[in-house]
Amino acid sequence: MTRAYGNAQSQKRAYVLINPNSGPGGAIKQWETEVKPLFQAAKMQIDPVILKHGGEAVELAQNADLSRYDTIMACSGDGTPHEIFNGLAKRPDAARALSTMPVSHIPCGSGNAFSCNLYGSHRPSFAALAIIKGVVTPMDLVSVTSGHNRIISFLSQTLGLIAECDLGTEHMRWMGSARFEVGVVQRMFKKKCYPFDLAVKVEIEDKGDVKAHYKHHASSTSLNHLAKKLDADPVAEDAGLPPLKYGTIQDDLPEEWELIPYDKVGTFYAGNMAYMSPDAPFFAASLISDGLMDLVTIDGDLPFFTAIKVLLDVEAEKLFDNPHVTYKKISAYRIIPRDQEDGYISIDGEKCPFGPFQAEIHQGLGRVISKSGKYEAAGPKNWDKVTLADRIHG
Template sequence: MDDGVGMRLELEGKKTLTIGTDNLELYDPITQKSGRNSCAPLSSGSAKQLIPLYNVLWAEVSNNRITVDFALHASKTIIKPDKWSIPLAPLDNDLPNGTPAETFISVLLARAYGEAIPRKRAYVLINPNSGPGGAVRLWENEVKPLFDAARMDLDVVTLTRGGEATDLAEKVELTKYDTIMACSGDGTPYEIFNGLGKRPDAGHALASMAVSHIPCGSGNAFSCNLYGSHRASFAALAIIKGIITPMDLVSVTQGNNRILSFLSQTLGIIAESDLGTEHLRWMGATRFEYGIMTRMFKRTCYPCDLAIKVEIEEKADVKAHYKHHASNASLVKLAKNDEAKDAGLPKLKYGTAQDPLPEGWELISYDKIGTFYAGNMGYMSPDANFFPASLISDGLMDLVTIDGDLPVLTALKVFLSVESGKFFDNPHVTYKKITAFRIIPRDQDDGYISIDGEALPFGPFQAEIHQGLGRVISKAGKYEAEGPTNWDKVTVADRIHA
């Protein structure tokens, strides 16, 4: 019983609470006799009622009564707080195997939280204009009640202008909070990372302040990848029980500017479908699908000169790399060196687009690219797992390129294969693992370049990845997206992986 499994607390009326391997069990003999099920939502018609330990938010004893706050899956789309509040057995009871209440609670919370920080201190930035709107309502109705039940310490700011999250993150007191939380779309996490990156101690700030996300926007990629859901309350529970995890970040340089990207960099039909549909935010995530559909019929190509630092060329090797690292704890426990923690942003290994081309790089002309899409996460929006081989801290970007002159029906099948999980293996999709690239658009006066959904001036830019530079709260120390189709059938012995 060293880990607490089997520990039991005696309650009034011969009820008991027992800590199981994965559940907290309430035994109520009266329920068994009467067939009533008044105090537990997760099973019925039984004397034993169960709460998954993952759903246990808090427990405490007051006035000889134990109260257990927990998360209740009220429906497929919402989680709500609920509680058990039951008197303890009289102090002079002679029931065997009884456990003092305070010890029981201490063990229960340790089992329920594991490596996660209980009662997290959060600096919450709410963007009321994210996506279709409604962030304030989601916060008040679905999110804050769960955080209150988990006894989290919350400082809440409602944002009033673009760029405000960057300013607040740049000035945040790092020791005061466990996380900066964006209640927004993906634009606010982008601002937070860049605010931390502007600090003189940027390396330390990025390595010590975890970013988290309550999905209230159109794409909600941050939440989809780290919490496995675009639902606000599901993300809230994942944050309560989540662990601080290193995550790769990407430096994007253009002219004299340097910004940090956590999600994607794209030019072509994807960028146009994102930035060119800003006026359709009321449609939510559907606006991206609408944008792609209306643009692929034009069979537009985006001529460019492109140089890429390729690390893994073939899809089979990409699958082998994913298989090897998907469950490799060494990536999760990635350590930053002391120098990086005290300094600003890491030095650029490959310079900028204004510098001479790095040694060994070659600019190649591409006339038919329709989609240039570099990703640092799997999901770009719900059900859009564009980068299934993406890993949270393997030090590699995933690059997808698709020709723009494909027949319309063929192009349609390519993009429909994203939702079906067959995108990676589609023969018209080129998929590589890279560490850096330079792209120079040609033959166009203007167009769209999207960095994490934010517009970059149309022109040459360069990007390189920094392994484990940022910190996030994740559900389980990894991305929640499914890997490439049949990746589990590739053995390490089949391929030499990076």
């Protein structure tokens, strides 16, 4: 048995939060027919709860007796993992809870990014098998402040075209992940731009250097290295969330930051995972715990067929190298929308109040169950062929 599981824990104890309203709405059936039998065969201890209202997963994670479980599992889309992370973040022992309680995911929604990145599949049974033999893995989390609120983001923050296509297509949930593509094409005809002022703490600006950074981390990460990271830096029992290095949106702009106006951007997209949905690997160079967000910006006034080519490059895993796409590694930013009374801001696919917000990343703050200790994504094209001593500082 030990040999079969390797570095993974066998017979995991799972607190399963099932959202019956996720995506097309088949979570309960998928749980009963595709997932539960596999967990029972693996002799996992299962404590399932069917969620009845939005925000319930926050409450359950906040108040759970964590000593009873080895993972809190979302059987849902990406909204429930978002709630679980934020429930853990609301606990008085938030830092300890986030760093010791792995979150896992059975994909039953529209995007299913969590499962695509950590298990390499959006199919519930494949995710279940990956979880059974999966390993606890540190993952970066992002603090986002807007107004007087601080929330935790595990996936992405976006303003502009992508946010509208995500949040403005809720009425098309029955289409599954295809609703995003339909929404994008509808809005590309308008060539809409979303003006804002932006200050960013850029860590790696050149795409070649981003590839070198990816190569360095992809080549040096192993399960043994992962185990050492998990054993390092024990967290105090009563430690809350880590302090914010750069303050909140309510504070003055940090001295070294410069607020720059942008008038023609169509998409502002900051990501913490590679796949945003099964056919949308927006952030090819994303790494699970490098302490950096990936920032993609695309102009909104591109000719229609050029914009369509950008869209097609997403699914073809060529977006990173598209000349109309800027791609940077960053650690924090502040964004202030301009010339709009209302609009869409999406954080992990959830709608947030429209207005200024600020974000910063916390390296390895969260824990997840992954298939192999990393994201199951291919990385940017030809990342393994970077030369010039891997760009000197890769």
